[in-house]
Amino acid sequence: MNLPATQDQPKTQLGRFFFAKEVPFGVALVRMLLPLAAGTPMFMRFPRVRELYTADGSTVQMFELFGHGAVLPVLPPNLAVPLYSLLLICLLMAVVGFRTRLSLGIASTLYIYFNFLDGVGTMTKYSVIASHLLVLLTVSNCGAVWSVDAFLKKRAMGGANVTLPTFAVWPARLIQLLFAHIYFGAAITKIQTDSFFSGEQMRYWMLSNWNYENPVGEVMAMWAPMLLVSAYMAVVWEMMFPFLVWRPIGRLVVLGLGATFHFMTWLTLGLYIFPAICISGYFAFASERDVIIVRQFFRKLNIQRFFSWPVVAGKQVLARMPQAVPAAVVWSCLAAFCAIVGTEAELRMDIYGANTAEGGYRLKPMDATVARAMISKEQRVREQDKFFNFEIGTRTVGELLANRRSEFQFGELMLAQANLNPPHEDMWLECLLVDEENRTIEQFGQFVTRDMLRANFSYKFGNKLVPGNYQMVLKSANQEIYRRKFALNGTPEPTANNNTLLTN
Amino acid sequence: MSRWKNLIVLSFIGVYVSFLSWGVMAHALKVGTCGNTLSYFVVWDMFCGWTAWDARTHIIAEDAKGNYFEMREPWGEFHPFGHVARIHYDNTNHLLPKHIDNVMKHTIHEGIDRVYVVEEVWPKQYNLPPNLYAHYFERPNDKLSYFHLRAICAEDGTPLTINPDWHTQQRLNSVYDNPRLQRQSKQATAMYSTLFTPTSQSSGQSLNSSYSTGLSTN
Numbered sequence: 001m002n003l004p005a006t007q008d009q010p011k012t013q014l015g016r017f018f019f020a021k022e023v024p025f026g027v028a029l030v031r032m033l034l035p036l037a038a039g040t041p042m043f044m045r046f047p048r049v050r051e052l053y054t055a056d057g058s059t060v061q062m063f064e065l066f067g068h069g070a071v072l073p074v075l076p077p078n079l080a081v082p083l084y085s086l087l088l089i090c091l092l093m094a095v096v097g098f099r100t101r102l103s104l105g106i107a108s109t110l111y112i113y114f115n116f117l118d119g120v121g122t123m124t125k126y127s128v129i130a131s132h133l134l135v136l137l138t139v140s141n142c143g144a145v146w147s148v149d150a151f152l153k154k155r156a157m158g159g160a161n162v163t164l165p166t167f168a169v170w171p172a173r174l175i176q177l178l179f180a181h182i183y184f185g186a187a188i189t190k191i192q193t194d195s196f197f198s199g200e201q202m203r204y205w206m207l208s209n210w211n212y213e214n215p216v217g218e219v220m221a222m223w224a225p226m227l228l229v230s231a232y233m234a235v236v237w238e239m240m241f242p243f244l245v246w247r248p249i250g251r252l253v254v255l256g257l258g259a260t261f262h263f264m265t266w267l268t269l270g271l272y273i274f275p276a277i278c279i280s281g282y283f284a285f286a287s288e289r290d291v292i293i294v295r296q297f298f299r300k301l302n303i304q305r306f307f308s309w310p311v312v313a314g315k316q317v318l319a320r321m322p323q324a325v326p327a328a329v330v331w332s333c334l335a336a337f338c339a340i341v342g343t344e345a346e347l348r349m350d351i352y353g354a355n356t357a358e359g360g361y362r363l364k365p366m367d368a369t370v371a372r373a374m375i376s377k378e379q380r381v382r383e384q385d386k387f388f389n390f391e392i393g394t395r396t397v398g399e400l401l402a403n404r405r406s407e408f409q410f411g412e413l414m415l416a417q418a419n420l421n422p423p424h425e426d427m428w429l430e431c432l433l434v435d436e437e438n439r440t441i442e443q444f445g446q447f448v449t450r451d452m453l454r455a456n457f458s459y460k461f462g463n464k465l466v467p468g469n470y471q472m473v474l475k476s477a478n479q480e481i482y483r484r485k486f487a488l489n490g491t492p493e494p495t496a497n498n499n500t501l502l503t504n
Numbered sequence: 505m506s507r508w509k510n511l512i513v514l515s516f517i518g519v520y521v522s523f524l525s526w527g528v529m530a531h532a533l534k535v536g537t538c539g540n541t542l543s544y545f546v547v548w549d550m551f552c553g554w555t556a557w558d559a560r561t562h563i564i565a566e567d568a569k570g571n572y573f574e575m576r577e578p579w580g581e582f583h584p585f586g587h588v589a590r591i592h593y594d595n596t597n598h599l600l601p602k603h604i605d606n607v608m609k610h611t612i613h614e615g616i617d618r619v620y621v622v623e624e625v626w627p628k629q630y631n632l633p634p635n636l637y638a639h640y641f642e643r644p645n646d647k648l649s650y651f652h653l654r655a656i657c658a659e660d661g662t663p664l665t666i667n668p669d670w671h672t673q674q675r676l677n678s679v680y681d682n683p684r685l686q687r688q689s690k691q692a693t694a695m696y697s698t699l700f701t702p703t704s705q706s707s708g709q710s711l712n713s714s715y716s717t718g719l720s721t722n
Contacts, residue, residue, distance in 0.1 A: 018517060041584075048582050051606070058606035060599045066541040120599045121584035125550045132545070139516065170513065174520055181524040185548030188532045193551060205554040207628040210593075212586045218632055222640050270586060351579050352610040361578030363565060363613045371564050371572035374651040375620045381674070382648060385627050388556065389641065421556035421627050423671055425678035450678050 017246075018173055021166040024141050025291040029283035030133065030175065031100065031142035035091040035107065037276035038130035042111070043088060045122070046342070047349050053117045054080040062119040072116055078343070083110055085342025089335055094137070096314075097147020099331040101138060108134035126274040132178050133281050140171030151318050152327055175284035180242035183258075187238035190231070198398055199227030200419075200453060206268055214270035224400035234261060245285070255282055383479045386427070388419040390474045390482035399454070408461055409490040416457040416472045416484070426450050430475040431457040436468065463492040555671065558631060560592050561654070562622040563604060567614045575607050575619065597654075601661030608659055621655040623670050 010019045051057035054077040063071040075083070087110035093103040112131045115123045143149045144165045154162060190196050203224070206217035220226055237257045244250030259282065262275035321330070353361045393403040393415055401417040408414055416431055426449050433442040441464075448455045457472075467488055474482040527546020530536045537543040563575035581589035591603055604619050630637070630647035637645045652670040655663050668676060680686065 045582075045584075051577075051582065058599060058602035060594075060602060062544060063541050064598050065596055066544070067539050068541060071541075120594050121582060121590035123544075124585075125548070128545050168513075170517055174517065177521060177524060181528055181546070182548050185528045185531055185546075186550055188528065189549040189551055192532075196551065201551070201554055204556055204628055205551075207631045208554060208558060209631055210586065210588055215633070218636060222632075222636070353579060354610075358612060360610060360612045363573035363575065363607075363611050364578065366564060366572040366574045368570070368572050371566075371620075374562060374622045374624075375564060375653050378652050378673075379650055381650060385648065388627070388629055421629075423674040423678065425681055450675075 018170040019168040022169050022288040023164045023291075024144055024167055024169075024172070025146075025288055026172050026284045026286040027137060027140045027142040027175070028097075028144070028146045029286060030280055031097065031104070031137050032095055032146065033280035033283065034130065034133050034137065034277065035094045037273060037280045038111065038127070038134070039088065039091040040276075041122075041273055042084075042091070042114070046084065046088065046346070047351065049081050049084045049346060050077050050351055052121060053084065053114050059117045060119050062116045062123055065119045072113065074117065077346070081343045081346045082339035084114065085339045086335055087111060087114065088342070089338035093331065093334070097143040097149050099327060100143025100147055100149050102331070104134060104138040104142075108138050124274075126277050129178075129182065129281065130277050133175060133277070136171050136174050136178070141165070141167040142171075148314075148318060149327075151315065155318075155323065172284045175281060176245065179258075179278075179281060180245060183238040183241040187235050190235050190238075195453060197228070197231055198453070199224050199231060199400055202227045202231060209270070211270035212272055214268055217268035217270065220268055225397040225402045228398040228400065230264075237261065251285065255285060258282065383476050384481050386421055386424045386476065387474070387481055388421050390416070390418045390472075390484060392416045392472050392484045392486060396456075406485065407487045407489060410461050410463075410465075410467075410488070410492050411490075412461050414459045414461065414472075414486075416459070416474070418455045418457075418474050418482070420448065420453055420455070422450075422453060424448075424450060427476055429455050432473040432475065433459060434471050434473055436470070438471075441465070441470075461488060463494075465492070467491070556628060557625045557671070558628050559670070560588075560624045561594065561600070562624055562651075563591070563600075563607075564620040564622060565608075565613070565616045565659075566618045566620065568617050569614070571614070573613065573616075575604065577607055578611055600655070601657065601663065604657055604659075604661035608661075616659040618664075619657040619659065619661070620653060621657060623652040623654045624649045625652065625670050626650065 009021065010016050045052060053059060053074075055074045056077050059070075059074050061070050061072055061074075063069060074080075087107055090103040090107035090110070094100060094107055108131065111127075111134055115127045115131065144167065193201060195201050203221045206214065206221035237254065241254050241258070244254045259279060262278050265271045266275050350356075353359075391401045391404050393401045393405045394408075394412055395402045396415060396417075400419075401415060405414075418429060418431075426447065428445060429448050430443060430445045432440050432444075434440050442459065444457050444459075446455060446457075459472075465488055467490065469485065469487050472484045472486070473480055524546055527537075527543060527548070530543065531547045531549065537547055565573040565575050567573070576589075581591075584590050584593065591599060594600055594603075600621060608616065626647055626649045629641070630645055632640065632645075634645060650670070652667070652673065654667055654669060656665040657663050667673070
């Protein structure tokens, strides 16, 4: 690798920030990874193109969701399917860097168009981030290295060991600024979100199952203090990101935390594509120097030979490409071939079953009793479903009970906490302390208005009880909702004055 | 770089960074983002609130003979992000009429009289796996779903009757469950024949007529 001399750098700090010249390794890495991450769901949606993105299906444009009606033209399947196939092949050609700018330009346009056509099932914030990145890659020189284009250029120059090209770093800087804005904006959203800092919102998200499987999230959802700590850490990291990411050490810290954060969203929320797209974009932070350091590290380990086979194989394939055939012709033939094959494949899939013996599918009959029960007058919400849980312990973190306990000592203060599922009406809640024979020893009650998310009851174990087994019972509308058993151990505190009741 | 190329690059950088900054500012100050489709590209509200209740949408078709049909796509539901079908992500109900129309257009069926849109909700704690639920709540998972009639549509998806969604209905119920509010609403100004339209006074027309189309009020 021959690196160029870098004498002609801009003089001002801002000028160097945007127009310093470097070999575009960072954006080349983004180019190789992002189309794969963003393209994966688009490839999986190919069998549904007709239904999601054509006039023969049910499109809902983003413009409609914002009240502007259908602004974009919805194409018939015989046009939309070839265009969708073109999108997919352009994403793949961007990965290998073949006619890179053209491929990325077409891919960006079509990616944004098809996302706009399905505001319900396709357009999400990850597709917005991917759209930004694709547009910025299009205007960058990401195809100048590690690409078919670079190989063909080198071959055209007779295969000499040429110096790697350098370009102004502003496209990479814009990607970096994009991430700074994303995280800062996300922090503002969290600050504005009710009950984010008590962990309730995160808990309900983790229990939602609206994304892919998230078994770790389900366990974490029941661990309130962890959610609270995570919530604060996430917001602090997001706020700090723009201020640290361009500092030498700060960059490693916030990017490392970012990678951990996105990895955790995969584990706890079941997000796959979102983290993949963000991590792909992180490579825009890699400078020329970073790549050289990593390269030298791998050379020292002498492991690059294990990973060199794709490069060798690719070079062998490209070497067979006749030099007389212009790359533009090869690209056009590939694009046309994929569009035709895609159209034919989609027709053969016959999603609506138009080519079946009956000429279509029948609606599935439904049991009339079940159907009538579903459309008849609605049920009142069970009293127990107005509550998320009822726990007893001694300590709270961020107003949520942090330690579930089933054993207590004399002298301790017990906290009994009922968490409610909003929306609920104004309620009167009762908490009873009963013994093993279900005899009521104490009774507490309080109003819980419709805006409240939880109710706390406290009880100091003084000298009124004897060691043994007891229960805290939560009642609402005179119905028992929860019952928590506990054991009281130790010896009662000595009574200073027999005439004074020390507890409660 | 040529002068023109420099100018284009600088303009691009300026416009792009301004666009990003506008999104963050507008979102923070809650200005200019409502009804602006492009704001979706620069507002980073990935965490904008999750409810305590999980929800699904069921569509039931009824023909003239009183037979009911499940209006799920017979060719298979599309699951955009996991195992939940696309129709369930339609929280604004923009997809619903088009979905009904699309399923009707591409299926064989008798004449359909009515299409019922039913919302199913249940508290999210019942989503926990059985072992975790048993460990945490120490009682059997007796999940109960609540069904709420959201809308009645014609065969082509045109809404005929629309009800508030379940969450709104619950909030309305809790607010209206107040004798004082009920009394005040009953004592409020009557809706009919009590509104005065100044422009109609001079022309001698009836009090409630108006030159505008639609509602005949001011």
